[in-house]
Amino acid sequence: MNEIRTVEAGKHLGEMVHLRGWLHNVRRLGGVNFVVLRDGWGTIQAVTENDADLAPLAGCALGSVIGLAGLVVANSQAPDGLELQQPAITVITPIDTPPPLPLQKRQLNAALPTLLDHAVVANRHPARRAVFRLAAGAMAGFRATLNARHFTEVQTPKIVASATESGANVFKLDYFGRPAFLAQSPQFYKQIMVGVFERVYEVGPVFRAEPHDTVRHVNEYVSLDVEFGFIDNHFTVMALLREVVAGIFAHLEETCAAELALLEAALPAVPPTIPHIHFAEAQELILQRHSIDVRGEPDLSPQDERWLGEWAQAEHGSDFLFVTGYPMVKRPFYTHPDPARPAYSNSFDLLFRGTELVTGGQRLHRYGDYLAALDRAGYPHEPFETYLEAFRYGMPPHGGFAIGLERLLMQLLGLPNLRLATLFPRDLTRVTP
């Protein structure tokens, strides 16, 4: 007898098959028994009018691990158009306590704290785990797009010697009696690795000790980082980012159709060229369209971003918009200025449906520029010694970007809280489960 996964049943119509998984649901309706098995990919329903077929389940709570053999039969009334008949059930791991959440319900209606407290079990719900299968698909699409363009994957250290990049918001560590820190991004190391491989990416955890309790912050998340050399300016980086975003969505479409359907999520079209607008023009546009004068502000507010997103949709029919040239004063010290307008930078944000999704730009690449930038920022040179060595011994013009995996999922799926896009979120009050 064929051992199959639930999602393969359609290829075995008329055959006896065997499946293993979790007892997802048991119901009795008009003299017919329905037993639903959940495996790692989907669910399948078995039907029988013979109560004795269910005898092995005596004392088994939902969530028990079972084997289920049966004949695959097409039935337009059944979920996915098929069901198992003549079921033979065996019990692998009997469970006596039903799960703390109703996993068998189509919608997992539970308060957020309950979902998070019981994430170990809640993530078993088909709609919850679909989110994380999309996460896996997004990582795979990210890597595939970059591998095809001769990028090399790196894994850079997460324990670092100094809290260099932005100072305060880092976690401090006892490293054999000395202080060390958790990397808040692989920024410095990915730039260093451009000196080795030219084109690099990294998928890994980043750690932010930001004391913010919002729906858009967690303190550990997965960052999809890219950095590459021999660019003309930030527009080279934006062109690659467009390919990466399109590659991620193409991969999701190809590999995660069932998950997208379950979550009723529509993948956005990525225009061949994503429209772009300069920061200063964006502020002018807001004045014209909304009679609010934000000129002179050094950054865009969430409301500004929403307005720009609406404009991109109305003007260009695009879910995506690049805003370029953010003021240098709001960007990190390694940001490359716009040679023509040095108060503005060769940087960008990518807005997706009116919210920032990705930040990136061109970096400084000359050693002398770094020394000057550190001096301007009032930073001592010594903690940056490792980083500076890369520039001292030769670096090409380069740039890159970082995509927050959870934010991508949150915005793609319209989730109300970033924690719902995170397997086991870490926030101000939560280090478990």
Next chain:
Amino acid sequence: MNEIRTVEAGKHLGEMVHLRGWLHNVRRLGGVNFVVLRDGWGTIQAVTENDADLAPLAGCALGSVIGLAGLVVANSQAPDGLELQQPAITVITPIDTPPPLPLQKRQLNAALPTLLDHAVVANRHPARRAVFRLAAGAMAGFRATLNARHFTEVQTPKIVASATESGANVFKLDYFGRPAFLAQSPQFYKQIMVGVFERVYEVGPVFRAEPHDTVRHVNEYVSLDVEFGFIDNHFTVMALLREVVAGIFAHLEETCAAELALLEAALPAVPPTIPHIHFAEAQELILQRHSIDVRGEPDLSPQDERWLGEWAQAEHGSDFLFVTGYPMVKRPFYTHPDPARPAYSNSFDLLFRGTELVTGGQRLHRYGDYLAALDRAGYPHEPFETYLEAFRYGMPPHGGFAIGLERLLMQLLGLPNLRLATLFPRDLTRVTP
């Protein structure tokens, strides 16, 4: 004119091409000037008898970033059988300080501390970076093998609430004024995720606060973790591990031939079935072959492993050997005992050329077994609450393994020190570069 990478030059014989990279070497030999450019993938040599062609390099130290145009010509005397003629050089980023290590030499002969102190630059040497391109290839081969078998990639949290798995050797963290710890492995989370996806893997950093200063220890490394459900016992896990190891090497052969040749590394053959020997039989074998009685010892020594590796080679012609059934007393509390001989476990080590490369096994899966195992080990239940929830609500028989990426490279390449397989090693004395 075509912009190409060095490694693509062979496809452009007779064409004018343009390359960008680092000034790797300049030599003058018998009236002929040789300029070598290094890009992210290889090197290429340009030749000219006309000194004026080199004029742009005036004042440029090795390591300067340059553009190089020229005609690709076959020449059996040249490295890789081709060279650039009629070179036109442009300078992109001039450097005035030559690198602290002779990157242009075929062998980067430098003391280990120098290599590590200047890893930012040393990793640019073709032989050094080849190691890390193999690392990328190994990760890609690992993922490809598992994706083809319906595994789902997960990213589990690295900040954890309690130092549960083995107690002392964890890094302690200040998490918003409360103590937290760095995960020393994704063991608990990958098992939890078997409850969600059945088959999971993770590639990510692990943190070990072991105060060991040896050639085989670093304190942060990359772990290739696998866990999956519905196994028969540890032999199911070993069969998958064989596929994964073979898949990694096949991928390296396919994608990293140049790097393997540069490092003069031969990929081992992975037998269709890797030979295996039970721990107790292994001790008997050592007594017979070497007249040393290690029976009763709870573990194998490095010498024991070398002897067993020699035996596997002599008896089975295999670089690989599974040792199964390690005594329960030396394995973690979640290890599944051998039902027939409960003092031994359903676990294994995979020896590669006489050294342990991978550890794995079957885990307990019944909730009651976990409660009993914790009690036997004298552990309180409360810090394991998250972990226990997975078993309380239903887990199948499952198991897995973890491959240390750096150890795999060290043993494959015969490196004398694990630090040489690590981009930026973290050890007792080193948190920079």
